[in-house]
Amino acid sequence: MKAPDITFVDTAGRPIPKADTGYTGAGAGFGGQMRRWNPRPQTADAALLPSLRAGNARAEDLVRNHGLASNGVQLHVDNVVGHLFRLSYKPRWRMLGISEADARAFSNDVEAAFTEYAEDPINCWVDAERKRTLTMMVREVVATHSTVGEATGTAEWIEGRPGALFNTAIKLVNTHRICNPNNKADSQTLRGGVEVDRFGAARRYWVRGTATNGYGLSNGLGDSWTAVDRETSWGRQQFLHVFEPRGDGQTRGANQFLSVMEQLPQLGKLQQTKLQNAIVNAMYAAVIESELGSEAAMEIIGGGIEHKALTNYMATLADWHEGADIRLNGVKIPHLMPGEQLKFTTSSNADNGFSELETSIIRWIAAGLNVPYEALAKDYSRTTYSSARASMMEGWRYYMGRRKIIASRWASMVFALWLEEALDSGIIRLPRTATRTFWEAKASWCNAEWIGSGRLAIDGLKEVKESILLIESGLSTYEKELAKMGEDYQEIFAQQVREMAERRDAGLPPPSWVKALALAPDQEEPEVAPATA
Template identity: 85%
Template sequence: MKAPDIKLLDARGRPLPSAESYTGTGTGFGGQLQRWNPRPKTADAALLPELKRGNARAEDLVRNHGLASNGVQLHVDNIVGHLFRLSYKPRWRALGMSEEDARDFARDVEAAFTEWAEDPINCWVDAERKRTLTMMVREVVATHSTVGEAMGSAEWIERRPGALYATAIKMVNTHRVSNPNFSGDTARRRSGVEIDRFGAARAFWVRNHDTTGYGFSDGFGTEWRRVPRETSWGRQQFLHVFEPRGDGQTRGANQFLSVMEQLPQLGKLQQTKLQNAIVNAMYAAVIESELGSEAAMEIIGGEIGTDKLEDYMTALADYHEGADIRLNGVKIPHLMPGEELKLMTSSNADNGFSELESSIIRWIAAGLNVPYEALAKDYSKTTYSSARASMMEGWRYYMGRRKIIASRWASMVFALWLEEALDRGVIRMPRSASRGFYEAKASWCNAEWIGSGRLAIDGLKEVKESILLIESGLSTYEKELAKMGEDYQEIFAQQVREMEERRNAGLPPPSWVKALALAPEEQPQEEVAN
């Protein structure tokens, strides 16, 4: 039985004013917050009941709304880029081997993994054989940006001759993970995810495909398969990445939920404005006549009005057809005496539409955590300082997403491959290592990932900043080149090869110091002295 609400009244029977410590917990100015009484809920209680509807709406927006599609594409291009490159860094101290052995081992691993993961012809990394690792990670980021999570299963597929490894990843549509037979959530199974008493995932229920009736059905079948999260010896079987925001959260929440109401309304607003613009572009030609009111009313109305109107219009048509006056081939309208030609046009006032549209797009950009200028493709009011501030703010967000979503997914794929490569003997551990793969899996699989480089608004200033950071000891070549989307080891090796080729060709070595001295902001000492 619900306890009755207790209200404190004054001597006149009016409710006493609230004594909240924070104004936000009161009724607000003029009682505006009086009806705002949301219920406290856990993350799953707020998300799971409407998970399918929210994700379906987000996918529909990305398919049909330009801003939503661009918002997802900004995530993909800034987080992943054209190549997601492995920078393998085994924790050699924890593994008991020397740094030199670790470097040699890392070079062999990087070469072997890249050969398998980025094979553009065979695509062995993908169970569907459609994607390279970079393509797969781009899809993961796009899916996560749309529905808040990404899923896949680790498959063991014995390939035909030419494939060294059986490891492959099958991408899983997030809608396929659901409770079997559409059953409700329980304490140990929520939206297709089995959990233990601590909330850790134990298994995933994956719905099969139904390929019949495309266009009339959703493409999902009526059978479910239980996929364990990992095997008994710790090999991962199901990949699931998302960023939890609350205690016990089981599934990811998509970013479009906070702007789900504004995006469709913006589309309707633009369509309405477009229709208005079309109407404004139309005009009407009106001929005013000095015909008397009685004669006009007789032509328009009365029993014989139709015949007289016909006679009048016929006479006008015959007159205009006969008056064929032209100037350089262009016909000049010659009106009857007493007629006047007027063009009636509609006004085309903006009425503040541009400012309203810009305000809504800024709201959407804030909800999607992307810079307004990049989302709207509008740099008309942007200065260098504001553009750089916006870019750096976006870059910080993208780097966080790269670490917890893209890099985590790629590291899970890398761990699956490294386990098989060591087991098959394609890769051999250094003899100095004191711990095996399963004893220190995290140390053996530790890796960094290099994605797209940071956008440079002023290339010269960006390069000079990197040089100063390196020379002052505040950064390294590895970090600065990673900001550009490059691997410093590859750059150094290529520079050695190029200098050797220049030497063999009789060319002088490049002078980076001279190039810096010729920068516009720093004149050579000889010119300053003169």
């Protein structure tokens, strides 16, 4: 026999709801508003790969056609890379058995040779298409990653290029071309165009060919696929793929626009609607209202009578208004027909809370793209020095993470490919005292830092003082502080030596940084930024 259900009631006879146990976020929520929110637990690939094409296509469309989306990508490019992405080569000399002095001399030779190859603005040997320098390539990689969450390319070996000392070149690959051959379904070993081993490590990439016919009508993709191994049998990298995985077994990158994909198009529609409303309201300064009865109006507009009656009626009104030429100080005042009324209109372009709504949406978008609101919206009207610096520093920390994980990693892979060829061809030679070869300690020989754009200085005087105090107190170095400004300390020091020698030869006194600092007193920070017109 089934046991009867037992219901507990309060003093008024109302059923007492069962109390949620554990975390309230996993319960029904206040008032039960979370009962219908039951997302499925999924792996990273299960959540991403089925909607990868649609999500990336939408993100690219937003970047092409939406100002905020385009600016969000440009902020990544300018802050992560900047105008020059320069190599700061740092071989791990202790692990390689060479002295620090030998490492510095070797570093100078390698930096000079690599910069000549990578930043050649005329020949662009580093690019298989010969359109980009390394800096241009890394800027494109960061822009692509900011849009679709990943960047891909192949390492090519191109012989017979007149004037080229090296055969290594990089071919950037559109991420849409990385897909399963013949669009077959994903499997345990083939997911999103990537063949993986039992641990989830990429072994091979399937690259779809391109089709030049039908541009404007097709997607530009062909019907053939080429398999590209991740690396050769001796370990030389053949396919470059950078993204930041966020889950176990994730095969492809997820773009940042997915979290704000709904808000961005709606914001554009909201702005366009508001603009159209303002234009329409501004077009009419006055209207004439008529007290014409509804029955008469229906008859005039065609309620059983020919439309010619409406034309005759409007012509009569026009003749009446034209004949009543009454003016006041040169301004014509119409003499209206009986039952008519002149009504002046205003533009009605009141804000009605639009600015606050727009700001709220843009802040949401800035949070989703991990960029400062002020920079994304180009709005500094309500910003003080402290709040602007806090916002920019928060953004700077994020950009430095992106520089290390995306831009520097891509550049380091290109550098490793070049260094291998340079050593193999004899153009660069390892120090004689080295105890480990390139292949025995590839990571140590290819260790490098990359200097990109400098940190934005909101108040240059205060931030220079901060750098001086950090150096003088032993909490930082000239190398780190100048890297924040996007400069190489060795180049700065060498230039200072040359300038001081020239000043001495010209009979000028040496520069005094202490006196310069004394001439720049502290400035009080305004509590509120001045209002803008």
